[in-house]
Amino acid sequence: MRQYAIKRIGLFIPTVLLVTVIVFVVMRLIPGDPALAILSADDAAYTEDELRLLRIELGTDRPLVVQYIDWVSGLVRGDFGTSFWWGGPVMDRLGERIPVTIELAVLGIGLAVVCAVPLGVLSAIKPDSPIDYLSRVFTLVGISIPTFFSGILLTLILIRSFGWLPPLGYADIWEDPWANVKQLMLPALALGFYDMAFIARVTRSSMMEILREDYMRTARAKGLAERLVLSRHGLKNAVLPILTISGWQFGRLFGGTVIIEKIFLIPGVGQLLIDAVYQRDFPTIQAVIVIVALSIVVINLLVDLLYGWLDPRIRYA
């Protein structure tokens, strides 16, 4: 197991380094000049001299290699640089936004797992029953509807049917938990809708496969209660693919938050990223992408380690 873990962690560092290079290079390859974006906001006037001076101030007039080394050495020290957009340290704003996005993503995946696993199990143990058909329709619809659309759809249903929307603003979970839940539940539902369908589908097929295994028959033959057979022998073995999918989906959720945060006015990292892209705020974009990439790499690493721990065949392979 230790060797397996070392091998996995060993891959982590070059992956992160590669991410920094790709992010930095891509940001410079796409057209658009941050100084221009700042000066020409709302079609405002500027002179060539102002443009030149602002480039000096932002440091974008320096060679790319110098800019990259400067950025990476900052990263190592935990300094993500100064925003081109609002002029403050990027880390300050990330510090405000990251917990919000994590909360949204956790709620999203939590809702998805809580709803999807029972649904998948029910569907598997009662194949071709009405509940199975309902579950299959639900998963088909859920997988087919993109996150942004389910968000807009949910908003429309609420506003047209009940004249209600989640309260405006954002309340910190530690200061006003009830307001926080009211504000985040709907976006979390929209965010987790796809994952709910996907996990339910995976659970169903995984569970159906397990139900046909010999050891399940053995468990029943020795007189175990059905509840125990399903939970101890069935679900425990079916959970491996669900775990992998959930880990992978958790990373995907960060992509979904970009749109959902915009629609539901949630001040998270996704919204910050969109604003930063519009403003050509390189330091913020780079910081957000590196952090998201890092978190996905970390989650995948944890899932790999967990997988190895749960299934000895993997760590010895």
Added chain:
Amino acid sequence: MLSSLKPALIVGLVIVTLMLLGVACGGAEAPAASTGASAPAEATETPAQPAAQATAVPHTATPPPEATVRPTSTPAPTIAARTAPTPLPSSGPKHGGTVRMAAYADTKDWDPLGSSSLSSVISYSQLYNQLVQFDNVDTGLVVGDLAESWEVNPDGTQYTFHLHDGVTWTDGEALDADDVVTSMLRYGNPCNGRGRSGLWRQYAIPVEVVNITDKTDCTVTNADQVVRKIDDLTVEFNLAFASGAFIKFLAIDYAKVLPGHLLEQGIDLNQSENILAHGATSGPFILEEYQSGNHYKVNRNPDYFKDGLPYFDRIEHFIITTPATFIAQVEAGQVDMANAAANNLTATENYDLETSTNSEYVAHDVFGGATRGLMLNIKREPFDNHLVRQAINLAVDRQKHNARALHGAGRGHCPLVGLANSLEECESWPGMRPKDTPGGQEDIAKAQALMAEAGYPDGFEVQYTVRQVGTYAAECSVIKQDLEEYLGITGPIETLPSAAGYAKYGTARPPDAKGDWEMACQADGMTVYDVDAIYAGIFLKGATRNYTDWETPEVNGWFEEQKVELDPEKRRVINMEAERWLHDFSNNHWVSLTLGRNFWVIHRDIKGFHAPDTVQYGFKQEHLWFDR
């Protein structure tokens, strides 16, 4: 066999469903009344009209007879107001209430220095004052803000402002001439970006610094020649030449006076936490909280120097950037108004919103946001041929452009947007006439003849470039249809992210470069409604939208002549001549298309609103009140 498991699972599902329903139903109560039922008793009394409003002396009331400030040179073009007038309030202005406003984008700056961003000026405008401001009712008229009165010397090159006595910052320090001088020298300093806060630079004696080349020493060396403190309540501004437009650029919400004592301590007022920590603002509202990407909230300044103002107790601004969300929030009654004539909706969507809310919300027009045009790269063939440019100007269908790209909300206009020749007059000119009229047909025939004369009887292939913002892509696609149909000019439309588009246009700037673009659809944002803004934006060498640095002695001559002309009518006559010449297109680079329309979406219960002339000012919100 499965019976023992089934109930557990069903119970689990029911619990989850109930949780979700609980959340939905728990919040289903009607949103709290915005006027705030718990407002203090005195908050509902009806005050007398604010004293400061009465004492803020407009320029016309101030001697000497040379006119303290030149009045608006030209009446704003008339375009019928589409919306019904807001019903008369049941009584006079009332104090109290919390108003919830939608901001179309997050703020970028809390310090006006170098700021050009509309979403930013909306946020900091309530915290600070200018020397002068545009009147709340006659929104094109400049009146005093911090300045109680002002005078202009006989040759129009020196403005002396007298400040209100007894104005204090919220930290208790006096607001005086030092604050004005410090603030204005920052905006005028060439080391700093001009933004919109420093637009007055183009008229004032230029601020000089020790080393501007690489910004190693930005110490001002000629401060007294530009902005000078006479005494604690008197400040003198010196202009490079007489100009009536100067005062308008001081009156926009960007030209704020900031606390000099904090700036001198090196406190970065661009960071909201510093504003919150040091608490030195002067405006009608005080910042209470800013959560980036979500909201900012301000409370009434109880010690505001204008007696009785503001009326609202509190304003909560929520950042709503997606059109669908804005519509949903308005329909749910969760916002009372947009805090600017910007809400990311099209004209049709704004009209539809009025309908869907049974006119509870009114979309108030602003007809001076931006002048839209077709930029021609005169450094490249075939646009270096003036006959081709003339033909394009004649063949473009402004009516179709307005109907299809701007949802019929705009109006075709000539180069000086109705500030010289009236829009009615200009509409009869060649190229402006509807294409289905005899005049329009004549224009098409003339355009085709010009193309033949230029050597392009069958047209040519060209690339259009647009930025992926606003309606630019739709605009170019309408233009493309016209030019293809009438002149055989065809080609693809290239769309680029905003900054990338600007970068591409900028490739035509260097004298020896031709630039990487050919034709582009672009607007020029108007900060104030004055011809100087149009010249500086489009028709002078180095102008923002003059990417090819097109220049003619004729236009330069007219510009110089009109900018020092203090008689509005004489100035107008000069500009009328310039406009005819520009529209004839014997030499021009910018095909003027349509003036767009923007909308302030406001609940009918909010009173005291008068739409400004452009989208770039009118954000202090000190005169708004609830009639509930």
